[in-house]
Amino acid sequence: MSVDALNAMNRRQFVQAAGLGAVGLATGAAGTRSSSETVVSQLHSSLSADQKRKLVLPFDHPLRSKVDANWHITPHRVGEFFTADQQAMIRQIFRGLHNPDFFDKVEQHIEEDGGSLGNYSVALFGEPGSGQFEFVLTGRHCTVRCDGDSVDGAAFGGPMFYGHAAHSFNEQPHHPDNVYWYQAKRANEVFQALDGKQRQMALLDDPRREQASETVALKKPGEIVGLPLTDLSRDQAGLVDAVLDDLLLPFRDQDRAEAMKLIRDAGGVAALSMSFYKNLDVGDDGVWDVWQLESPTMVWYFRGAPHVHTWVNIQQAG
Numbered sequence: 001m002s003v004d005a006l007n008a009m010n011r012r013q014f015v016q017a018a019g020l021g022a023v024g025l026a027t028g029a030a031g032t033r034s035s036s037e038t039v040v041s042q043l044h045s046s047l048s049a050d051q052k053r054k055l056v057l058p059f060d061h062p063l064r065s066k067v068d069a070n071w072h073i074t075p076h077r078v079g080e081f082f083t084a085d086q087q088a089m090i091r092q093i094f095r096g097l098h099n100p101d102f103f104d105k106v107e108q109h110i111e112e113d114g115g116s117l118g119n120y121s122v123a124l125f126g127e128p129g130s131g132q133f134e135f136v137l138t139g140r141h142c143t144v145r146c147d148g149d150s151v152d153g154a155a156f157g158g159p160m161f162y163g164h165a166a167h168s169f170n171e172q173p174h175h176p177d178n179v180y181w182y183q184a185k186r187a188n189e190v191f192q193a194l195d196g197k198q199r200q201m202a203l204l205d206d207p208r209r210e211q212a213s214e215t216v217a218l219k220k221p222g223e224i225v226g227l228p229l230t231d232l233s234r235d236q237a238g239l240v241d242a243v244l245d246d247l248l249l250p251f252r253d254q255d256r257a258e259a260m261k262l263i264r265d266a267g268g269v270a271a272l273s274m275s276f277y278k279n280l281d282v283g284d285d286g287v288w289d290v291w292q293l294e295s296p297t298m299v300w301y302f303r304g305a306p307h308v309h310t311w312v313n314i315q316q317a318g
Contacts, residue, residue, distance in 0.1 A: 036096035036252075037148035040135040041128040043089045051081070059126030059150075064134055066143075067159040068212040069309050072121040073138040079118020091117055093146055094137060102250045105179035109164040113141045126150070134158075141165070141309070153316025155259035159216045162250070165307035173283025180250075180308045186243045187291045187302065191276055193236050194227070202227035207277040207290050208301060216299045216313035224294050226275025240269045244293070247300060259314050266297040266317035280305040 047055065055074060057063065063073055078090050094117060098106050110117055120139030126132040134157055135146040141164060147157030165171065166178040175181035194202060204225060208215060229240060244263065248256040263272075272295045276288035282305050289304035301311040 035148075036093045036135075036146045039089050039093045039096065040124070040133070040146055040148075043086060043093070043135070044124055044128050044133075046083075046086055046089070047124075054081075055122065056124045059130075059132040059134070061125060063123065064125045064136060065158050066213050067161050067216060067311070067313075068138075068143060069161055069163060069210065070140045071138055071143075071212075073123040073136055074121050076121060077118060078120055078122060079116065082122075087118065090122060090137070093135060094144070097144055097146055097252055097255070098250055099252060099256075106162075106250060109141060109162075109166075109179050110139075112167075113163070113165060114139045149258075153262070155262055155314035156251070156255055156312065159213065159311070159313040161309070161311055163307065163309040168307075170306040171282065171304075171308075173285050173287065173289075175282075175289075175304065175308070178304075178308055180302075180310060181304065183247055183310070184287075184289060184291065184302055184304050184308075186246050187274075187276075188287055190236070190239055190243060190274065191288060191291075193239055198227055202274055203276050203278055203288075205277065205279050207275075207280065207292065207303065210303065210309065210311070215301065215311045218296060218299065218313065218315065219294070221296055224273050224296070226273040226292070226294065229272045229274060230270050232269065237269045240272070240274070240293075244269075262314050262316055263298060266295060271295045272298070282306070 044056070054076060066073070078087055082090065095103055110120070114120055120137055120142065122135065122137050125134045125136070132150050133148065134150055137144050141162060143159070143161040145151075145157035145160065151157045162180065164178050164180050166176065171178060175184075191199065191202065229237065232240065244260065245256075248259055251259075272293050274293050275291060277290040278288070280290045280303070281287070282289045290302065292299065292301040294300070297315045297317050299311060299313045303309040303311075
């Protein structure tokens, strides 16, 4: 993303959630924040027996790896089922999973799509200190995990989902105020950098269907569609690499670094295919609202029609 685009984002410094002093999350005179994983352990310790019975599940429970566009992992809403201190911890965990320079945007989509973080749901899997422990938060346009690397070889602790419907369900072609639309604009820069033959291979008719966790199922090499990026020029490959970095901008440093390492270990840009979809072009303006990057170890599927849905699954090669 350009410097101008970054500067255009509303920036604010990472702040401690109100009420967290009671649970000791700020440390030292400089206010160094604890990691989200530390706060998850503190949240687990604070749960009553009744809360644990309703929220804590075995690590191998199938709900832990589920992903969807709009679902609740438990029926218990953050704003109703947790104490004020526990709600503050959950807000702290969620903040800590994101880039502090982007979090105001994430908070905007949560407020507009779900009303508030209080309308989302949480479940905990496994036990702290066991090496198998994960926090999952779900709701409209959000499936996000905090795993402390309990899940081997998976970025973000497993498949994730994010999205935004700014102002209305059916967004205008330029998607005003959608906090994630910048990602499609960057992807369209790649399309514009392709030559005629490359564009022909990359531009397809209909994208994958959205079917909860099946949406991010990984495919074998012969099943992957679109333009293989093996023969890009150096400039084209560099642009795709920069776009990958920008796609990761909303998330915390450690998750961004892990995701890029997994992508590069699997062959980097040269191992990917990219596709754009003309049958869901909002406004028929040739700015492709739906596109994806894919390899046998990765799916990054962006569906910007009628508003933004983004499905992500990045796994270790081999």
